Amino acid sequence: DQQVKQNSPSLSVQEGRISILNCDYTNSMFDYFLWYKKYPAEGPTFLISISSIKDKNEDGRFTVFLNKSAKHLSLHIVPSQPGDSAVYFCAASSIQGAQKLVFGQGTRLTINP
């Protein structure tokens, strides 16, 4: 039972355009959501997060949007740069789950010059 789902295994975007990565979740108890970025041969690194009391969080080129009614969040990267090419994981946690992170399957983003 996949509680956090990233239905797009891969995404290709032209440099300078907007990249939109999507994530859906099924557990309504999740109250905190994170995006991690992973390069080959490295561990995932934290990118941006959002609490369930907000619907948007922005950090430079990265913005995360949360739609609680739809149980959906998205990560927007604008403008996309070649260094953004990586695998992006969506993750969620809840107080009831002792704040353990539950991850999605990941989306491989490729930024084309």
Added chain:
Amino acid sequence: DADVTQTPRNRITKTGKRIMLECSQTKGHDRMYWYRQDPGLGLRLIYYSFDVKDINKGEISDGYSVSRQAQAKFSLSLESAIPNQTALYFCATSAEGAQGYTFGSGTRLTVV
């Protein structure tokens, strides 16, 4: 030095062998985790520990065991390795109440 160090980085082992993956951290965090990454499945939790005397199973603990030797050390063992345990393994740490993890660089394990 890295905050979370995993050894070895790569390992090839034979079916039936016992193998241990080690993780150490300098973050001073109480909480440590072991995940495995498989293509199309993302990161799945194997075991976690919230302090030295606390060990808990995750969603895919069968075939694995762990030992929390100290606050800074958390090792994962495969008692009798099988090919479907071929995967990328990650150790992570977090502070109590923290909302995110710090990951190690991973161990790529191949069971032949």
